[in-house]
Amino acid sequence: MTLEFRKDETKGALVVMADERSMRPTHGVKKGCPFCRGNERMTPPTVFALPYDRLRGAPARMTARRAGWRTRVFQNLYSALKRKGRFAWKDGTAPAFGDHEVIVETPRHAELFQDYSNQQLMLLWETYRARYDELRSRKDVRCVFIFKNHGAKSGASIGHEHSQITSWPFVPGMIAAEAAKSKKGHCVFCKLLKEERKNVLLESGHFVALCPSFAHFPCETWVIAKEHKRSIRDLNDAEAQSFMLMLQECVRRISGFEESYNIAFHSAPKGADFHFHAEIYPRKPIWGAVELGAGPVLNTTTERSALAILGGRK
Numbered sequence: 001m002t003l004e005f006r007k008d009e010t011k012g013a014l015v016v017m018a019d020e021r022s023m024r025p026t027h028g029v030k031k032g033c034p035f036c037r038g039n040e041r042m043t044p045p046t047v048f049a050l051p052y053d054r055l056r057g058a059p060a061r062m063t064a065r066r067a068g069w070r071t072r073v074f075q076n077l078y079s080a081l082k083r084k085g086r087f088a089w090k091d092g093t094a095p096a097f098g099d100h101e102v103i104v105e106t107p108r109h110a111e112l113f114q115d116y117s118n119q120q121l122m123l124l125w126e127t128y129r130a131r132y133d134e135l136r137s138r139k140d141v142r143c144v145f146i147f148k149n150h151g152a153k154s155g156a157s158i159g160h161e162h163s164q165i166t167s168w169p170f171v172p173g174m175i176a177a178e179a180a181k182s183k184k185g186h187c188v189f190c191k192l193l194k195e196e197r198k199n200v201l202l203e204s205g206h207f208v209a210l211c212p213s214f215a216h217f218p219c220e221t222w223v224i225a226k227e228h229k230r231s232i233r234d235l236n237d238a239e240a241q242s243f244m245l246m247l248q249e250c251v252r253r254i255s256g257f258e259e260s261y262n263i264a265f266h267s268a269p270k271g272a273d274f275h276f277h278a279e280i281y282p283r284k285p286i287w288g289a290v291e292l293g294a295g296p297v298l299n300t301t302t303e304r305s306a307l308a309i310l311g312g313r314k
Ligand SMILES: [Zn+2]
Pocket: 033, 034, 035, 036, 037, 108, 109, 110, 160
């Protein structure tokens, strides 16, 4: 079994070689869904669950066993990263050191993110935050990345709604590139909020959803904090609620256009300034040789069309 980071020096890219992941179950899981309530034995043990059993003061794991959980977290059985040994590069190779957890967002198999109650949405937020704090506090962690895959074309292997949270001993390339341009006072996201006002799809007191003019995917939408906030830890309750409701509304609209999507939650790496946002990629096109073998991305849908499709302001 191989679980390693490998440097691709020809392109300055990074590969996580994880052959165990080829054993992952796929959509048609025969023995039942491991993410459904009652099937907890099919996954590694619960490391966190909500709501807490506040009265009994019982640990989250007990709560999960008592079958009352609304969100549940456990280690990814087919991890791309593992907390084992020490992180060190040698000849362009290093152990794939880090954490990789699955967050089951709802006990109900067929319930979709866009249909969650406000309460369920906020339990999910609380789960994101708690795991973010925990992973960030661990030794040798430079960056925590939360993401969500939904639908067959997104890379999701199980249909039941879930997110994943990962921790890394370095800052992954795209996040590092954004961090380098997110210093307060010279922040590319603060600038974007001003320059792309006409591409705003939704707006609340604390957040803006916009279709960037340089989107990689048709109807790609970003949810960006109006103020320069560094990470999900910096949002108060009102801001968190505003964020989750807006994210949900974006997914609701996008799902009318394309079922499969990914969400990347971009927060500050340790010690860096940043501008918190989430990027939603609707996975309509299949990328070809220009995207894979040259770099430029072909997008067939302008931001004007995207706003019209998603029902934004004209
Ligand atoms: Zn299920």
